[in-house]
Amino acid sequence: MTDDVLDEVFAVIEDRKAELPDDSYTASLFTHEKGENAVLEKLGEETTELLLAAKDDDREEIAHESADIVYHLLVLLAMKDMDLDDLRDELAERR
Numbered sequence: 001m002t003d004d005v006l007d008e009v010f011a012v013i014e015d016r017k018a019e020l021p022d023d024s025y026t027a028s029l030f031t032h033e034k035g036e037n038a039v040l041e042k043l044g045e046e047t048t049e050l051l052l053a054a055k056d057d058d059r060e061e062i063a064h065e066s067a068d069i070v071y072h073l074l075v076l077l078a079m080k081d082m083d084l085d086d087l088r089d090e091l092a093e094r095r
């Protein structure tokens with residue numbers, strides 16, 4: 001499997017950021033009254049849930065919570081006018 005799905009999800013996030021449709025969870029993060037704290041709190045919550053899933057050795061839940069974290073991380077990158085290349089570049093520099 002490639003990381004194409006990351007590009008696809010990130011492209012949807014960028015669309016939601018630009019269009020801000022009413023029925024979009026992603027758009028609600030960009031317009032939240034708490035500002036960026038909304039997504040930061042989500043990242044904290046999802047990370048705690050991932051740790052608990054890991055302690056339980058629950059592989060299905062580990063995958064679920066990891067996906068929640070990656071999605072909210074991508075929203076944070078978009079919020080900061082960053083993108084997946086910033087992440088890829090940072091990882092590549094560490095090889």
Ligand SMILES: N=c1c2ncn([C@@H]3O[C@H](COP(=O)(O)OP(=O)(O)OP(=O)(O)O)[C@@H](O)[C@H]3O)c2ncn1[C@@H]1O[C@H](COP(=O)(O)O)[C@@H](O)[C@H]1O
Pocket residue numbers: 009012013016023024025026027049067068071
């Ligand atoms: N990948 C995601 C994604 N992951 C998580 N979430 C939302 O993030 C929220 C997580 O909050 P919670 O943990 O409270 O949700 P929960 O399900 O009660 O809790 P968990 O048991 O999942 O931890 C839920 O409302 C999920 O729907 C996501 N919402 C959207 N996406 C992607 O973004 C796209 C656009 O979505 P919209 O902006 O809603 O159109 C979608 O097609 C997806 O590809």
